[in-house]
Amino acid sequence: MAISLSSFLISLCLLPAVIADVVVYDFDVSWVYANPDGLANRPVMGINGKWPVPPIVVTKGDQVVVNLKNSLGNESTSLHFHGLYQNGTNHMDGPVGVTQCTVPPGNSFTYNFTVDQPGTYWYHSHNKGQYPDGLRGPFIVNDPESPHKNLYDEEIVLTFSDWYHDFMNELLAGFISISNPSGAEPVPDSSLVNETRDLSVKIEPGKTYLFRIINMGAFAAQYVWFEDHSMSIVEVDGIYTEPTDADMLYIAAAQRYSVLITAKNSTDANFAFVGSMDQDLFDVVPDGLNPNVTGWLVYDDNMDLPEPKEIAEFEPFDDFTLVPDDQEGIYDHVDHSVELTMKMDNLDDGANYAFFNDVTYVSPKVPTLYTVLSTGPNATNPAIYGSNTNQIVLAAGEVVEIILNNDDPGKHPFHLHGHAFQVVYRSDEEAGAYDASVTPSSSFPSTPMRRDTLLVHPNGNIVIRFRADNPGVWLFHCHIEWHVASGLVATVIEDPLGLQKQLNGNIPADHLANCAAGSVPTAGNAAGNTEDLLDLSGENTSPGKIPAGFTARGIVALVFSILAAFIGVAVIAVYGMSEVKNKTH
Numbered sequence: 001m002a003i004s005l006s007s008f009l010i011s012l013c014l015l016p017a018v019i020a021d022v023v024v025y026d027f028d029v030s031w032v033y034a035n036p037d038g039l040a041n042r043p044v045m046g047i048n049g050k051w052p053v054p055p056i057v058v059t060k061g062d063q064v065v066v067n068l069k070n071s072l073g074n075e076s077t078s079l080h081f082h083g084l085y086q087n088g089t090n091h092m093d094g095p096v097g098v099t100q101c102t103v104p105p106g107n108s109f110t111y112n113f114t115v116d117q118p119g120t121y122w123y124h125s126h127n128k129g130q131y132p133d134g135l136r137g138p139f140i141v142n143d144p145e146s147p148h149k150n151l152y153d154e155e156i157v158l159t160f161s162d163w164y165h166d167f168m169n170e171l172l173a174g175f176i177s178i179s180n181p182s183g184a185e186p187v188p189d190s191s192l193v194n195e196t197r198d199l200s201v202k203i204e205p206g207k208t209y210l211f212r213i214i215n216m217g218a219f220a221a222q223y224v225w226f227e228d229h230s231m232s233i234v235e236v237d238g239i240y241t242e243p244t245d246a247d248m249l250y251i252a253a254a255q256r257y258s259v260l261i262t263a264k265n266s267t268d269a270n271f272a273f274v275g276s277m278d279q280d281l282f283d284v285v286p287d288g289l290n291p292n293v294t295g296w297l298v299y300d301d302n303m304d305l306p307e308p309k310e311i312a313e314f315e316p317f318d319d320f321t322l323v324p325d326d327q328e329g330i331y332d333h334v335d336h337s338v339e340l341t342m343k344m345d346n347l348d349d350g351a352n353y354a355f356f357n358d359v360t361y362v363s364p365k366v367p368t369l370y371t372v373l374s375t376g377p378n379a380t381n382p383a384i385y386g387s388n389t390n391q392i393v394l395a396a397g398e399v400v401e402i403i404l405n406n407d408d409p410g411k412h413p414f415h416l417h418g419h420a421f422q423v424v425y426r427s428d429e430e431a432g433a434y435d436a437s438v439t440p441s442s443s444f445p446s447t448p449m450r451r452d453t454l455l456v457h458p459n460g461n462i463v464i465r466f467r468a469d470n471p472g473v474w475l476f477h478c479h480i481e482w483h484v485a486s487g488l489v490a491t492v493i494e495d496p497l498g499l500q501k502q503l504n505g506n507i508p509a510d511h512l513a514n515c516a517a518g519s520v521p522t523a524g525n526a527a528g529n530t531e532d533l534l535d536l537s538g539e540n541t542s543p544g545k546i547p548a549g550f551t552a553r554g555i556v557a558l559v560f561s562i563l564a565a566f567i568g569v570a571v572i573a574v575y576g577m578s579e580v581k582n583k584t585h
């Protein structure tokens, strides 16, 4: 018996372990009308004439081909597959100006990559802050070998997201402008679940469900809870965790959780679940804003759908305490430590920007990947990537630590492309900069939680670690779209020479054709100079710093009064104007 069983197992092993499929999606992106909160019918970015856009669902090991056609007519676009490592396919990662050129109206672009990681992800445009206009959907990677597969009967995908009635390009123009010197972010108009409201989720008694929960929002984090049902967290951002109980989640923009929920045995009631936007993020909460969206676990269609009970306080689960199922130990030897201090401030155009170490990100003339691929041995020189890309060049295989100090009173969810990182430390709010003499690495957890998007608390800090084992150009940025636009972005250039070996000669013609269509150069330094890589003249830069001696408000008032004199109106009040602006939107 023992012998026949083991020979059976051996013969199984000789078969190909997984028969990988090629999964093809043809995505024709165009404007369609939608009114998901019942308050405003508006054009949204749909796929194949429909919105919400379809989920991408594959199995670990599959090769995925997404043929993107841009039929928007009046906007360029791109797609990013959030959380996928794109190991060997950095050119398929999606951020415009980083790994590709934008896809102009009428053009096409094929994404083609193999997915070798399980879990809950999503895809969205990574161009001009436009995904909140609708181009965002789940990306689910099923795993026949999930350690939790015997713990549940069925799975259900739920997305939460904030929603705006206005176009992102219009909101962004108002956000980064002299009329908004304090940098107040536009406040969402509604909260949605599965891009709608009042969602019924059919539940069968006694079954256990895996809920894959994704925050696809632009800005707001969501508190999420299910009344009278507790959750067991089994995955964060694609990383399996030891099952851990939670009553309420705090899901920042771009984060994901998979939770097990066991249904009750009786069908004598239905139960509300709620997503509630974290209003601490909003400078001013507009009158009449409903931060909540409700859905129901429906056991019986004939029973009431009860109003959610009001809760007195939000007490979410602390994700820092999670332990990865694979028990990967902490990288205890750091080869390369990088300290980034973020803050918000005005530049001399009067608008408000976001900075890492006093530099606000500006997209280079040449997408950074193409700079890597066209500069030979000089690709390891950080200088060639320009003055405004916050470049961090990493050597192959090194263990990297990023210390991020939040010198801002806001909460920010930081995302690293190409990796899930170990979360070795996160301070409480108001802790100031990370101080190793107060919190030495010996106090870090031995099996730290890993994820790809992590919240830093107001005026606090985080410390993350990862191994530079994935050659590529990977953004590290705040996932609040407003802050991406105002420059809270760094460029991690990982093993540039290894990347050249992988990709030189392998950039598909359709990728380069999109650059040609937009007259974007694809060689040379950040300024497109191929002759002298250290000459960055003509590069894209940010507005200038405010001259010493001027306060931010002073320069804003000055620029505004020049503008006002020029157009012949009186200066009323700078801050009054920002209110007018917010109300008209």
Ligand SMILES: *[C@@H]1O[C@H](CO)[C@@H](O)[C@H](O)[C@H]1NC(C)=O
Pocket (backbone or CB within 6 Å): 031, 043, 074, 075, 169
């Ligand atoms: C683009 O087209 C949509 C749909 O026709 C329209 O509503 C929107 O205002 C246009 N946007 C721009 C920037 O022209």
Ligand SMILES: *[C@@H]1O[C@H](CO)[C@@H](O)[C@H](O)[C@H]1NC(C)=O
Pocket (backbone or CB within 6 Å): 065, 110, 112, 113
């Ligand atoms: C996708 O990439 C694979 C591997 O590089 C290649 O064999 C295949 O032809 C590509 N498919 C498409 C549609 O580009």
Ligand SMILES: *[C@@H]1O[C@H](CO)[C@@H](O)[C@H](O)[C@H]1NC(C)=O
Pocket (backbone or CB within 6 Å): 052, 054, 055, 137, 138, 156, 157, 158, 159, 194, 200, 201, 202
């Ligand atoms: C929510 O939307 C996703 C697709 O985005 C779909 O797969 C899922 O079934 C929906 N969930 C419910 C409960 O309708």
Ligand SMILES: *[C@@H]1O[C@H](CO)[C@@H](O)[C@H](O)[C@H]1NC(C)=O
Pocket (backbone or CB within 6 Å): 206, 262, 263, 264, 265
């Ligand atoms: C439902 O009934 C089963 C079998 O009697 C029991 O094991 C389980 O704990 C019950 N579930 C709940 C949520 O009460």
Ligand SMILES: *[C@@H]1O[C@H](CO)[C@@H](O)[C@H](O)[C@H]1NC(C)=O
Pocket (backbone or CB within 6 Å): 276, 289, 290, 291, 292, 309, 310, 311, 312
């Ligand atoms: C949203 O939910 C919270 C928490 O239960 C509650 O305090 C608040 O009153 C709700 N707001 C609205 C507009 O329903």
Ligand SMILES: *[C@@H]1O[C@H](CO)[C@@H](O)[C@H](O)[C@H]1NC(C)=O
Pocket (backbone or CB within 6 Å): 085, 087, 418, 419, 469, 470
């Ligand atoms: C990328 O692939 C290499 C080898 O194929 C592997 O060693 C490395 O761990 C992978 N990196 C990531 C982030 O998956």
Ligand SMILES: *[C@@H]1O[C@H](CO)[C@@H](O)[C@H](O)[C@H]1NC(C)=O
Pocket (backbone or CB within 6 Å): 378, 530, 531, 532, 533, 534
């Ligand atoms: C590359 O760097 C070397 C050494 O610093 C320098 O001599 C050479 O001019 C650089 N190449 C270009 C094209 O700038």
Ligand SMILES: [Cu+2]
Pocket (backbone or CB within 6 Å): 411, 412, 413, 478, 479, 480, 483, 488
């Ligand atoms: Cu932010």
